[in-house]
Amino acid sequence: MSDHLTEEEQVENLKRLWKEYGTTIIASVAVATSAYFGWNYWQQSEQQRIAQASDNYEQLMASATSEASGEESEATTAHLAGQIKDSASDSAYAINSAFFAAKAAVENQDLEGAETQLNWVLDNSEDAGFQQLAKIRLARVLAAKEDYDAALALVSDTPAKGFAAEQAEVRGDIFNFKGDKVAANQAYNQALENLDTDQQQRNVVLQMKVNDTKPAATEPSA
Incomplete structure (x- = not known):
């Protein structure tokens, strides 16, 4: 009989513990699960963002070194640089794309455009070398x-x-x-x-x- 009572006591103890801490346990599991999937989602989004910036940068390089007319090449380079700066402003791709866009602008006698691109570097880069070059x-x-x-x-x-x-x-x-x-x-x-x-x-x-x-x-x- 004492063994049976012990089992009942254990069950009651479990019920009591679940009643007191069950919600907290569920919430903790939910937070941990959410954090795990959130981290994975952020990583995937970050990889996609950088991959897209890389693709745009390759296109920008092709445009900057093409034999297209000055205005056409500058417009394409500036457009691609804008996409990179909008989506990945914290990356080296964005800084380098602004430098390339500034170079294309100067070659096309667009000093205002070059000034805009270089000021963007000064406003968005914390790297001492990039700052000095700009x-x-x-x-x-x-x-x-x-x-x-x-x-x-x-x-x-x-x-x-x-x-x-x-x-x-x-x-x-x-x-x-x-x-x-x-x-x-x-x-x-x-x-x-x-x-x-x-x-x-x-x-x-x-x-x-x-x-x-x-x-x-x-x-x-x-």
Whole structure:
């Protein structure tokens, strides 16, 4: 009889525990299941998103290197870049597509379009290298628009690692456009000082710019 009562007590205990904690157990299982399937769904969606961005990027590359007319190539490149930026703005595909779209715009004399693309990079990338490259290219675009002060502002801060020579050269070009040969010469010399020793071709070009902006020698007084 005692064994039978023990079994009844166990059943009652189980009923009591289920009544007290059953809802919590069910909810916990539901949350865990939902999280599992939600994670799988997110992963699949993320893979599809990046895969689509990759496909669009391949099409963009094909457009950027095609022999289509300037306006047609620029329009296609800008359209594909827009799709990538809308769907995968946090990816390297989006940043690189904006650079390609800016390049196509410059080649088609669309400076406003190039400015828009490069500003998008500045607003959406946290990578120091991408930021610096966008500033340098945007400075050239603004200089072409004769907005020299805004262009200089982009290349007058401390450069990111590896960009000191390029930034100084761009600054020299802008000063040269403004007619300030002295400041241009100083910037070109700074670029030479920061140039890697293996960049012989750049060295030759920069030396030519230094010579072109060198102050004329004054005649000695009699």
